[in-house]
Amino acid sequence: MSPMHSFVLTTMACTLATAGLAAQDRLETNPFAGDSAAIVAGMGQFRQRCADCHGTDARGVRGPDITQVWSSGRTDGGLFQTVRRGVSNTEMPAFPAPRTSDRDVWQMLAYLRTLATAAPTEPPPGDAEHGALLFESECAGCHRVNAEGGRLGPDLSRIGSSRSREVLVARLRTGVDESRPGFQPVTITPESGPAIRGVKKNEDLFSVQILDTRQRIQGYEKDQVRSVVDGPRSLMPVFGPQRLSDADLNDLVRYLGTLRGFDPSVPPRPPVVF
Numbered sequence: 001m002s003p004m005h006s007f008v009l010t011t012m013a014c015t016l017a018t019a020g021l022a023a024q025d026r027l028e029t030n031p032f033a034g035d036s037a038a039i040v041a042g043m044g045q046f047r048q049r050c051a052d053c054h055g056t057d058a059r060g061v062r063g064p065d066i067t068q069v070w071s072s073g074r075t076d077g078g079l080f081q082t083v084r085r086g087v088s089n090t091e092m093p094a095f096p097a098p099r100t101s102d103r104d105v106w107q108m109l110a111y112l113r114t115l116a117t118a119a120p121t122e123p124p125p126g127d128a129e130h131g132a133l134l135f136e137s138e139c140a141g142c143h144r145v146n147a148e149g150g151r152l153g154p155d156l157s158r159i160g161s162s163r164s165r166e167v168l169v170a171r172l173r174t175g176v177d178e179s180r181p182g183f184q185p186v187t188i189t190p191e192s193g194p195a196i197r198g199v200k201k202n203e204d205l206f207s208v209q210i211l212d213t214r215q216r217i218q219g220y221e222k223d224q225v226r227s228v229v230d231g232p233r234s235l236m237p238v239f240g241p242q243r244l245s246d247a248d249l250n251d252l253v254r255y256l257g258t259l260r261g262f263d264p265s266v267p268p269r270p271p272v273v274f
Contacts, residue, residue: 028077032103032110042111045104053091058115062180063091064162067117072161079109090158091180124165124254131255134248138239145259151215152199152235154180160259168253172244176234185231186210188220199235 032038047056053063060066069079083105086094095105135145142153159168179185179199188196188210198212208228209219222228237243244252 027080028075030076030080030106030109030113032106033076033113035110038107039111039114042104042107042109046108046111049095049100050108058112060163060167062178065164065167066112067115070113070116071118076109079112080105083108124257126250126252126254128251128255128258130248131251131253134244134252135255138244138252142235151211152183152213154183156256157259158261160257161261163256165253165257168256169249171236172239172249172252175238176236179231179234183234185233185235187227187229187231188218189226189229190220191224191226197231197235200230 032042046058050058050063051061053061054066055061058065058067074082082092083095083100084097086092139156140149142150144151144155145157147157163171182199182201184200186198186200186208188198188208190196196210196212196218198210198218200208200210201217202209206223207219207221209217212218220228239249
């Protein structure tokens with residue numbers, strides 16, 4: 001075969017492969033929907049690739065509850081693109097080809113569809129407006145919403161779309177055991193003076209950088225302090241009934257459920273005056 005013929009055939013193969021991928025990207029309906037063999041294969045892929053964050057039941061662990069993605073208006077094609085490209089500014093990674101084939105993505109979605117639940121027909125309990133006031137007084141010192149608030153805890157601008165009501169209630173009432181990277185509690189004990197608490201932002205063999213409880217970035221050389229001790233639990237406090245009544249808990253969780261993403265076109269809320 002002449003070099004020219006080889007070049008032409010290679011070019012045609014690449015063109016056909018690209019066209020095939022583009023066709024997959026344009027699909028709006030899962031080609032494996034309802035296929036029992038594909039669903040079983042997708043279950044294995046989902047548990048291997050997704051369950052650490054979303055749980056084997058897809059109701060969320062470190063990642064969001066995704067059992068209601070279809071009832072919230074998402075399409076098969078849109079979810080395919082989300083898996084392929086990931087979600088920017090979140091922990092959701094991309095699953096690009098060829099490491100993850102189109103078949104794998106569609107089969108995982110076919111399995112996920114079997115776990116789908118309908119959206120609640122009754123509105124959740126609680127007063128979101130009062131919940132916003134509670135958030136300002138109890139939570140905004142550590143958490144940001146729509147570019148406002150503290151930085152000791154994770155940004156909660158999307159918490160309503162990433163955590164179920166049940167998970168939010170449990171975390172408020174019992175606290176949080178695990179900590180996401182960048183929010184791991186740490187205590188620095190200097191050679192003199194009181195211990196300094198905060199969350200760890202960076203660390204290497206010789207130094208550690210933290211955001212202290214006064215929300216200042218501080219760096220320390222390890223050989224210049226007495227100790228650097230990681231905390232066993234998140235700095236997230238426990239909001240027991242003595243601190244937050246059941247009615248107030250419902251209001252706060254109702255407000256958190258409205259937080260589904262930062263829209264830069266919406267002007268910030270004015271500060272609440274107590």
